[in-house]
Amino acid sequence: MRKNRRDNKAKYLLILLLLIAVGYAAIATTLKINGTSTIKSAKWDVYWENPQVLSGSVTNTAPTLSESDTKATFNVTLNEPGDYYEFTIDAVNNGSLDAKIDTNGIVQQVKNSSGEVVNPTILKYEVTNNDQEHTAIQEGHILAKKSGDNPTKETYRVRVEYRNDEGINPSDLDDNDLVFTIEFSVKYVQGPKASQQASSITYVTRQTEGQITPGDVIRIGDTENFYVISTNSEKTVLLAKYNLLVGNEVENLSVTGQIASNTPGYGLQSDTATAYVDGTFKGTIDFSQTNYWDDGNGLISPYNVNGASYDGNPFPYVYDSNSTIYEYINGQSGYVNRLKSMGAPSTITGRLLTYEEADAAQSIEDNGTSIIFDGRQSYWLGSAINSRSVWYVNSDDSNFHVNRYSYDNNGGVRPVIEMPTSELQ
8 A cells, every 4th residue: 555655646746847847838938139230332442543744754645544543554765864754643532431551552663674673773763642742652541531422532753763863873874775664552451440540549638527628638649649629519629739840940030941851750740840949940831832812902712701801800711722831731641641540530630720719729728838829839820811911829929920921930830630529539
């Protein structure tokens, strides 16, 4: 009898466990994640355009373009020392992605008829930016994506020359014709997105956490500091802490030389630029060669917008591509593009301060000193006062003054940049 009870008890326990298992399995929750992913269209379109032979060349035949305009080819004969062939050509970005010159992406070489890379003493060959200084093309430089329907363009200069200088000896010449193959290539790759570049923007001084305030100091890259001078939900305007190291060297108000483009820090901010020390300035430049904003009868379009006049406010803002200063800020090798190569967003733009901005920013201080009148820097503003003169800030007496547009003895280049406020938040 006891044996049967043990069997029944075991049987009941087994049934009970089965009931619990069935009851547990009957309770269920299904979690789902549904979504739609859209890959936005993107276009990569970088190419050569518009080869133009410069005057003085041995021929006016321009290079031919091929391979979807990514290859330019020329064939030229230089008959005697001093002959040269020189042309410009545009690198164009008509796509929706920034293009960056790749690391080790610039190759420039000369080969002899056997295909060997050589360095012929009688031939000079260079490809540079087509700016006043013929500056070198830099790795990391960004050719920005097109703006709206307008492609972005930068101009290169190519020169091949049969040398005729002190470095050539009669022994360098040859009785036989020499044929060289000249090669240059520049590799563009997709540039970093603005969100990725923003990591290269850091705060040096921030007065209120989570808020952008005039007087805050931000840094782009490792060296370039800027003061916030105004901000709203859309854009923030920043003033370079120092002038750019470009232009002239001056002693006793006489230009004694120019700052060489291979000077360390050339084209970037420098605490030595346009500082007045013992009668000397460093980094001065004329505002322009002409008063292009005036036709002899007064202001012309577009400089007369918003009621601008010579006799009141707002003073006409005349800084644009007609200014000598333009290439140092907005040129293809200028400051804005240098900042982009350091990690600044591709959306930044550059210019000079207006008179009204400078006037309003006088009260912004850095360690008790006005950021506009710091007692040491002289620099041009972008606003004219009449048909002959443009406003500038004087370092000697910390005041606003005016100079003739062509005066190149004490006015330096202190850029303003603008960027979307979201890049600083």
